[in-house]
Amino acid sequence: MRPLINRSPLPGMALSAGITLTLLSLVVLLPIGALLLRGANAGLPTLWTEVNTPRIWGALYLSFRLSFIAALINLVFGVALAWVLVRYRFPGRRLLDAAVDLPFALPTAVAGIALTALYAPNGAFGSIARDLGFKIAYTQWGILIALIFVGLPFVTRTVQPVVEEIEREVEEASATLGATRAYTLRRVVLPMLTPAALTGFALSLARAVGEYGSVIFIAGNIPLKTEIAPLLIVIKLEEFNYTGATAIGIAMLLISFAMLLLINAIQVFSRRRIGYV
């Protein structure tokens, strides 16, 4: 068996290990452990009773369904955007490239009130929709827009480096063999982008399921219609129903872990299939 730690001449191992493990435990592991411990103390039947209400199922289903649709839209536009940013030259390209990270940099509460101001019935875009007989803010459409916003950079940023790596020779070979450009894109380029695109999709999905700040302003928060799962945790805490909050928290934690596994599985699968991610 391999030793726990190989001896190394470089100093600072005890210090760096100490800082790492202490802060990791205090900030991350201890709190997550407290959540799980609380759940274990309450017992599975109690947790299940707390979660098993139409309102909570409704919220979990809504969060997951809208996050999935938002991640799909981000998948399509993210791949297109990555392709455009790497392959095409046009004025403003670098500005566009830098702007893709805006959802990472802009605080979610700011994004939330800004999107609401735009898409509310009296807002710039919302009034156009109202004249056409649509309502965007305070409906599921509003939530969808907020979720697309927060997940937007993920696919682009995972696909972009892969597009940069593609060797033109492969595409030239395909063309010399008589393939049309559309056929080359579909059968040669797209398969190379798929693993990165799927990773970006899963990251965008995971982010959207847990998103709170940018959604609550635009959602309207009507139970069973536009109420997302994270908001229910906040509501339970305000009612001092800690067991209820714990139950939803554990349910969401399980969803997060499932998605982490999914991301890892995608990467392992594609490493086996094409040798890189």
Add this chain to the structure above:
Amino acid sequence: MSDTPHIQNRHRPVTTETPAFRAALILVVVLFLALLLFAPLVAVFAEALSKGTVEAVKSLANPEAASAIKLTLIVAAVAVPLNAIFGIAAAWFITKYDFRGKALLITLIDLPFSVSPVVAGLCLVLTFGANTAVGGWLVAQGYPIVFALPSIILASMFVTFPFVARELIPVMIEQGRAEEEAALTLGASGWRIFFTVTLPNIRWALLYGVLLCNARAMGEFGAVAVVSGKIRGQTATMPITIEMLYNEYLSVAAFSLAAVLALLALLTLTLKTLLEWRFADQLAAAHRP
């Protein structure tokens, strides 16, 4: 298109799309970004200045906004350096030594990225809340954690925990251990090795990580909303104050404060982009497979 490439337009390389297709695709993505990214950004400033610049500036000068700005700066001033120290220590530990469980450790460090901020806040309430053993004892000693500054700092640290470590680890893996080991054989002490050999190699990656960590720490809403208690003038950070003002229909005040955070986001993006252009080879993005 025909199956015979040689009758295609001779001036167009075979590895690109038709000009019409290119123009259409560029138009689509620009429209998509304009509607989703640029419009909200413009809306923040338009709403803030809707009653004139004087109103906007006046709303920032009131005590509530001023104390929110101060609190957010304090939180960032504690949380960001602590996470930077953690990131350096974790990257050193992970890249300079061989030990079992390294993959698990990296997964645990990345964990906060996949946990909803609201769940993070909930975890802190369940750990340090007044009705828990630890929290109750600390309240009795006069040091409340939840609904007070410490929990806001802990929540901000939780959500930004992996930023610096994630940025440094790939860079330090790439650089290897040879330079540090050479310094060691020449008799340098541990600190001397770190400050004169390692730090100059990782300084831009460190700055990059700290930049992103700071932006997220100052703007965090979900996790802080759960633990702060939203006490005006005491535990309301900038994002929390924006929410309170917005819910009271004080639109100009809410958007003025939001505009300050939006400016911070723009500054962060600008510095980040400059770092990427100038020092691309020394950042993590260049070292991923």
